[in-house]
Amino acid sequence: MHLVDRLGGELPRSPATLALDDIQATVLRYRPEPYYGTHVMLRIDDQRAGRELLRNLTPYVASAAEWWRAGEAWISVAVSFTGMVALGLPADSLRSFPEAFRSGMAAQSDELRDYGPNDPKNWDAPFGTGQVHMGVSVFSDSAQAWGETMEMARHHYRRFAGITELSAQDFGAQPGDLNPLGYRDSIGQPAIEGSGVEPLPGQGRPIKAGEFILGYPGEGGAPLPMPHPDVLGRNGTFVGLRKYQSRVGTFNRFLREHARTEQERELLAAKLVGRWRSGAPLTLAPSQDDPALGADPRRNNDFTYADDPHGHQVPLGSHMRRMNPRDTVMTRLADVNVHRIIRRSTTFGAPYDPDATSTEADEVPRGLYFLFLSAKAMETMEFLQQEWINNGNFMDLGDERDPNIGLQEEGATFTIPRDPVRRRIHGIQTFNVLRGGEYFFMPSLSALTWIGGLPAASTRL
Amino acid sequence: MSTSTPTATGSEQVRTVQQKLEQLRDLFADAPEVGRKALENVLTELKTQVSEPRTRMESAGRVGSRQGNVSELTIIAPFAPGGAERLRAFLQLLDGNFDGANKVGSLHDMRFVFLDNDTKLLFCTAFDGDWDPYIDDFVTQIPDYLDILSCGLEGWPGIRSPEVKDYLARHQITAEGWYVAHPDLTVADISRLKRVGQAVDEFLDKVGD
Structure with missing residues (x-):
């Protein structure tokens, strides 16, 4: 089901000032419900084959036109910096990409605080090797359309000896679309100015499009620097991919060790995230889950923290409040609107098992391919990893870290504010371990056409 | 320079x-x-x-030192004509009341020293973590104060300019020596400990009565 249907078939419209028919669909389309799909990582050994693939595939890459009433299945294409090199982009175009993008996610592990178990040396192949040149993803709301579209995409890239499929990870098809730790996810998304739709209840004011799509003014007033020529950069955006393995055994053991009854366990699970498993926010459902609320996109994000300044409902350190503090008064000056990202979270592997408590359960292939999109994705990811995920100072929480995707150190704590005294849980573990990551550029449709049609003369390797 | x-x-x-x-x-x-x-x-x-070192000086990123949670930033930059006079008048108006700095929430102190007959500014501060991840926040939240403070400097590109980080790094000098009493405490931690201390005193006062 797509957004417009989930909202009951009506969506208050506003003028669309963005070039929606040039922007890739994945930038604006929400993940369908239910959802199915595949992420394919490709290596391009032959520049001509790479360009021909782009020429063949681009007509099938969906645009964001009328993104709120998305069609059945769609394809997106994104290219890493090593992929840009493999495709033989002109030297001045290559130089015009931001430094963090050119060096790649693995080389930015210090800036991203990817240490210890999250260190790139522990990543799964092919991530972090420089071999991932292109990411092709298929999203769909039906298993059949997914299969057909994937077949078509495969047909195109398998024709070339100079193109290698490094990995293909199916995702979605989970009971209730729950993530690997058993929650409904990807609920809060930023409203984007000029995208053609009024903000959903609780989204807040629309954020300047330049924060998410290149070529438009951002919150600071000016457009962000973009790769050139103009046709390459405009209407494109950057994508960060993070592959997480979910340690379900460790997570369930943690819940059992710190809660006596199932009811208490579920409340603790909700306190970690800020939402119950159904997606119902603790602000609107403080004492028990409300599945109808969780499933209603008109209501499940419609709240502020005005009546919860100390986090008695949604803990200040919970995942949801860290990633979007909304109107929380923070201890460090920050503008919540310049650190937002578009999130496309995709769950893979075995569904969540609430009874799995063994250490073996931690390594059952199961986790997330998390996509975050922003015109400054590298900068924003570094900010989030350094300040809002692996630190607590901005919420006056000392060294505490994000309970969902933070990298927990020995003896780490998680604080649940309560009256009269807070509860502080000792020994919180890392529940999602990083096993891969890449930075991509998601070009506009005209940029894909431009790359595919680069003259051979300028393409000597 | x-x-x-x-x-x-x-x-x-x-x-x-x-x-x-x-x-x-x-x-x-x-x-x-x-x-x-x-x-x-x-x-x-x-x-x-x-x-048996109690703490160690680390790099605070491109330039500058860091101890635990606290970093130092020292800048020497030439004044543009009239810049020193304008900045002095502004600083005298504030008389040590930097509400904007309070709002930033990570500044331990700031010092403005005029050198060589008002031709150069020496600016020193100790602050929590890194400042450059927050540059976009400064741009949207307190751009005017930063431009008033810095517009007297030669070549100041404006806080909204993408050149601003490079400008600051170019004029920054890493301290050779630097002492921090509590490298593990941020400004937010200190404020919290003050509140906790007061609450404990109140509690003890009641228990002891």
């Missing part, structure tokens, strides 16, 4: 305490007698102190 020097990392750190002490004694051989004697007097104590 590019006067930045490497921080006390890398090859500096691998030199042993013994080697550093020997070098110091060699250099002090030419020092005035009071200095030479003073060094001999404290040599044993000094050796113990540096063998």
Whole structure:
């Protein structure tokens, strides 16, 4: 089901000032419900084959036109910096990409605080090797359309000896679309100015499009620097991919060790995230889950923290409040609107098992391919990893870290504010371990056409 | 102006305490007698102190040093004509009341010193974490105060300019020495500990009555 249907078939419209028919669909389309799909990582050994693939595939890459009433299945294409090199982009175009993008996610592990178990040396192949040149993803709301579209995409890239499929990870098809730790996810998304739709209840004011799509003014007033020529950069955006393995055994053991009854366990699970498993926010459902609320996109994000300044409902350190503090008064000056990202979270592997408590359960292939999109994705990811995920100072929480995707150190704590005294849980573990990551550029449709049609003369390797 | 020097990392750190002490004694051989004697007097104590360091100076990113959660930033930049006068008038108006800095929430202190007959500014601050991830926040939240404070400097590109980080790094000089009483405490931690201390006192007062 797509957004417009989930909202009951009506969506208050506003003028669309963005070039929606040039922007890739994945930038604006929400993940369908239910959802199915595949992420394919490709290596391009032959520049001509790479360009021909782009020429063949681009007509099938969906645009964001009328993104709120998305069609059945769609394809997106994104290219890493090593992929840009493999495709033989002109030297001045290559130089015009931001430094963090050119060096790649693995080389930015210090800036991203990817240490210890999250260190790139522990990543799964092919991530972090420089071999991932292109990411092709298929999203769909039906298993059949997914299969057909994937077949078509495969047909195109398998024709070339100079193109290698490094990995293909199916995702979605989970009971209730729950993530690997058993929650409904990807609920809060930023409203984007000029995208053609009024903000959903609780989204807040629309954020300047330049924060998410290149070529438009951002919150600071000016457009962000973009790769050139103009046709390459405009209407494109950057994508960060993070592959997480979910340690379900460790997570369930943690819940059992710190809660006596199932009811208490579920409340603790909700306190970690800020939402119950159904997606119902603790602000609107403080004492028990409300599945109808969780499933209603008109209501499940419609709240502020005005009546919860100390986090008695949604803990200040919970995942949801860290990633979007909304109107929380923070201890460090920050503008919540310049650190937002578009999130496309995709769950893979075995569904969540609430009874799995063994250490073996931690390594059952199961986790997330998390996509975050922003015109400054590298900068924003570094900010989030350094300040809002692996630190607590901005919420006056000392060294505490994000309970969902933070990298927990020995003896780490998680604080649940309560009256009269807070509860502080000792020994919180890392529940999602990083096993891969890449930075991509998601070009506009005209940029894909431009790359595919680069003259051979300028393409000597 | 590019006067930045490497921080006390890398090859500096691998030199042993013994080697550093020997070098110091060699250099002090030419020092005035009071200095030479003073060094001999404290040599044993000094050796113990540096063998078990309480803290360590790390790099705070591109330029500057960091100890635990606290970083230092020192800038020397030339004033543009009229810049010193304007900045002095603004600082005198504030008279030490920097509400904007309070709002930033990560500044331990700031110091503005006018050098060489009002031709250069020396700016020093100690602050929590890194400042540059927050530059976009400064741009949307307190751009005017930053531009008022800095517009008197020669070549100030404006806080909204993408050049601003490079401008600051170009004029920044890493401190050779720097002392932090509580490298583990941020401004937010200190405020919290003050509140906790007051609450505990109140509690003890009631219990003790």
